Amino acid sequence: MPELRKHYFLDEYCIVATERQQRPSDFKRECEEGRIAKCQFCPGNEEMTPPATAVYKRVGRKIRILKDGQERVKGWTIRCFSNLYPALVPSPSSPERTPWTKLPGYGFHEIIVETPEHEKRLSDFSDEQIELLMSVYKDRISHYREQKDVRYVSLFKNHGAKAGASLAHPHTQLIATPIVPPLLKRELQKIEEIGSCPYCDIIAKECNSKRFVCENDGWVLLAPFYSQTPFELWALPKRHVHYISALDELGLLGTILRDALHRLDKTLENPPYNYMFFQSDNEQYHLNIRIQPKLTIRAGFEKSTDVYINTVAPERAAKYLKNV
Ligand SMILES: [Zn+2]
Numbered sequence: 001m002p003e004l005r006k007h008y009f010l011d012e013y014c015i016v017a018t019e020r021q022q023r024p025s026d027f028k029r030e031c032e033e034g035r036i037a038k039c040q041f042c043p044g045n046e047e048m049t050p051p052a053t054a055v056y057k058r059v060g061r062k063i064r065i066l067k068d069g070q071e072r073v074k075g076w077t078i079r080c081f082s083n084l085y086p087a088l089v090p091s092p093s094s095p096e097r098t099p100w101t102k103l104p105g106y107g108f109h110e111i112i113v114e115t116p117e118h119e120k121r122l123s124d125f126s127d128e129q130i131e132l133l134m135s136v137y138k139d140r141i142s143h144y145r146e147q148k149d150v151r152y153v154s155l156f157k158n159h160g161a162k163a164g165a166s167l168a169h170p171h172t173q174l175i176a177t178p179i180v181p182p183l184l185k186r187e188l189q190k191i192e193e194i195g196s197c198p199y200c201d202i203i204a205k206e207c208n209s210k211r212f213v214c215e216n217d218g219w220v221l222l223a224p225f226y227s228q229t230p231f232e233l234w235a236l237p238k239r240h241v242h243y244i245s246a247l248d249e250l251g252l253l254g255t256i257l258r259d260a261l262h263r264l265d266k267t268l269e270n271p272p273y274n275y276m277f278f279q280s281d282n283e284q285y286h287l288n289i290r291i292q293p294k295l296t297i298r299a300g301f302e303k304s305t306d307v308y309i310n311t312v313a314p315e316r317a318a319k320y321l322k323n324v
């Protein structure tokens, strides 16, 4: 029977409706995007993108951090640059006056190309590669967090056209905004009310539950009780940490994230997905990463209520994912 489940600590709901008994194979899709003639993110095509804001280049056993000058840096390992079509810009023009609040579209929108290899999947990264990518996340988030008037830095990955990736080459995006997003605001308010960290509580309770998937020395991976999508996963650091800048063991973060993607790839045959980092300057917050395979569509009911219908119970999803 369907269950109306409440979020762990917010007034938000999802419906777990498993009447259809969907299995991973029910989510198989037709092959997505074909190859485009010339990929802007591939090595050799650096001129097709704005100049890099940071280039990470492996030289021997060391990583050098460079910037594009007159010439674009070649032979890079990870490359960051401003989005050619940014959602927010550093020098916006003043908006026209209206009776409604309007702010200039100030902010930063950066692309992080994760590897020079067009076909490489994150789940196949080596320990070294995934740790480097996590340290680039930390560097770039820290960099934008320090910019004037930036109140929030959103880091996310869209993988696959259905999950919003307009280019197939592996990349992550970062958008720094002059506002704290409402979603985080609601969480912070509630955490303030509760007076203790709900995520620490979730970890303690879910570690022995049917929703637990796996762990390493620093992180746990679980299919949350309140799952907005089939096969949603949350990665949570065991230690209470509010921001990626407060993490020193980035290898552990990298391996849990890679592990999550590997399990999804095996179970759902390379699904499109989004992963999103949630963090806050407020030390009461608990850093977490949400990974949502894009298997269903947010349609009329979801749009009109903000209540999600999930056709695979998280307990079943965890069972599949655990057995990879
Ligand atoms: Zn490419």
Ligand SMILES: [Zn+2]
Pocket (backbone or CB within 6 Å): 197, 198, 199, 200, 201, 239, 240, 241, 285, 286
């Ligand atoms: Zn906590």
